[in-house]
Amino acid sequence: MTWNCRGVGSKKFERGLRFLIQERNPDVIGLLETRVNFARAGEIFQKLGFKTWVAVPGMGFSGGIWVAWRDEVGCFVEKENAQYVHLRFSGQGQKDWLATIAYVCPRDKEKQHFWDDMAQFAQITQEPWVLLGDLNDIMAENEKKGGAPCNSRRCELFAERVSNCNLLDLGASGNRFTWKGPLIPGYERVYERLDRGLCNPSWRCLFQNAVVKNLTRLSCSDHNPLLLCSNDSGYGFGPRPFRFEAMWLMHSEFDAMLKGCWKGEGGLKNRLMNLQPNLLQWNKEVFQHIQNRKRKLLARIDGIQRKISNFNRPSWALINLEADLQKELEEVLHQEEVLWYQKSRGQWVNDGDRNTKFYHIRTVSRRRRNKIVMLRDVNGDWVEDQVALRQMAKDFYVDLYSEFHEETVQEKSLFDNCTVSFPSLQTEELCSMNREITKEEIKDAIFSIGAFKAPGEDGFPAVFFQRKWHIVGEDVVKYVFHLWQDLEDLKEINNTLLVLIPKVDRPDSLKQMRPLDYVM
Incomplete structure (x- = not known):
């Protein structure tokens, strides 16, 4: 202090x-x-x-x-x-x-x-x-x-x-x-x-x-x-939800694992839910912690280089082994770069440039900015306890969006003086909204999403569906068709994550936060 x-x-x-x-x-x-x-x-x-x-x-x-x-x-x-x-x-x-x-x-x-x-x-x-x-x-x-x-x-x-x-x-x-x-x-x-x-x-x-x-x-x-x-x-943030790591896509055995898990009964939603624990287990047993893999590879390469330097004549077996390990290390370094790029919500990656430290710092700084440490309550008193802050936020938005929410003078004035109008659709455009959608339109919509944009509640970003469309695409199309034909309950996929966006620099109350929901 x-x-x-x-x-x-x-x-x-x-x-x-x-x-x-x-x-x-x-x-x-x-x-x-x-x-x-x-x-x-x-x-x-x-x-x-x-x-x-x-x-x-x-x-x-x-x-x-x-x-x-x-x-x-x-x-x-x-x-x-x-x-x-x-x-x-x-x-x-x-x-x-x-x-x-x-x-x-x-x-x-x-x-x-x-x-x-x-x-x-x-x-x-x-x-x-x-x-x-x-x-x-x-x-x-x-x-x-x-x-x-x-x-x-x-x-x-x-x-x-x-x-x-x-x-x-x-x-x-x-x-x-x-x-x-x-x-x-x-x-x-x-x-x-x-x-x-x-x-x-x-x-x-x-x-x-x-x-x-x-x-x-x-x-x-x-x-x-x-x-x-x-x-x-x-x-802390409390229990961490599942998040798909884009670096997994780069592993040589990922496709085989995905095809093996992408079977059985149930539609897209059930298959994604069943895939989550399988991915976590595969990450632990096969992909392994990236820092540990990097340390082991560096130790093996160092040992081989020491042996080669002590030999009077070249050992082609060791030279070839070092080349293979160097190639594997390059893949690990690339995976690490993608890992921190994804976590940092980065906007660019320079090919051939190891930006892991930059992305790591960016990630840590972003997480710090996303934390709500203190806010004032309705009485103007500072609240620091995390449990109390969560309850205060829940109560605030439950009241705000409830049927019996009483409008303030400012809210009434805002709506009374609202002059915003929306353009009307032409008859031809209205009719086209009722036509059947096509597989190409569904695929184009999925591929138009930013690959590393924040995922929805299931934790799978767009890059997963885009890179593995040849495996999961058919189920995505079928699911959207069922939604369009009212064969699936829209409420089941309408859950969302609520994000609080500050309206001002360094907000000190919930009234200075704008709630946004996002789904992929």
Whole structure:
């Protein structure tokens, strides 16, 4: 947790910090702009149960960074500076990673010194790294409200500095702005997002469930505390539904497996349901985990190359075996690329270019954006508990779509003033809607769907039907014919997955979400 507390000398600060620790129980605390003699750090932290800390004095009256951590946290100070503290975390059953707690001076000269140091640090470290604190800058126009117009050059320069360090914005849930500024005569009060978390791709991949929360601002400071939850399992998605992996299509034995399973009684729907457990079993026993396959192949190739290098004359058996293994490794690498491309909802794949790391980071970032960590309820209170959030969302949309939903004044006004009209169909067009559909039309419709677009409830994307049309196409056509002739119950396939699309940047209530359903 980091907090620009704007001074630690008051009783209000001590009460506020004690409250935050009781409520959030952080392992590490970073206090910024402490504004008092750093010798007081020990007195304050010992009262709160922290036995290890580092205190960096500020520059004159401004600045000052104090960081404390609990004994069970394997934390070591790498470097101290008037504007930042580099920390190393080790142990706890995972690889080492680095954290920087920062208070960036608002003056341009010192600010440039800070980002020069960060750019240099980014070049020399390959380890996971996260940067958290008051950076005293905004990256976009929507990160400021009130006051003078936003300085676009300021935003561009900040974005450029972050990019030069190869850092990603972790985003945040909770309040949109983290600093409450002065009320300038003639303008609205200023609010800005000055505090944030940034990380490099390695840290984002190491802590895929990490979230930043902008906590409630307390009266003793004009900044919101930031809470970084590095790996909180409470923010999971729940049971994962079945999803067909496109990389399976590339396996030499996939067709044989599919033909063997695509038999028996029942139509398309039953066959797809029966195929799911068979696919999962086949993946476990035949296809196997792609990372394990890659490691085994690399180990075998390395062993063969060592043997070849020790022979005085070439061994054609080993040379041919290496060539076969290299070919198999190439197939595995291609499958891995397709795997992460599909998961990232990517729009392109460059032939011959291994973009797995790019797609992996894109996937992790997309999953983080898709998480709803906090929302306000009807009373305006923040709700964080995942069970309560699910129930709140269910209740909201059940009420919204119920027969007895009471329209608001805004909803009534919207429909009363609606002037939208729809074009009418010609008689010839109306008649053509009742004609029988053809096999070619059904096939064209299936093949017009984006291959990797999100699947429906059954988990099979369009690429499965398109690539294996010679096996499953006849059942797809028959099923659509039966639907058209009312021989199948439309309700059975009309289930859908509801997706909440934000209407605004960083929504904080369900009213700011647009529900969309999609089926393949």
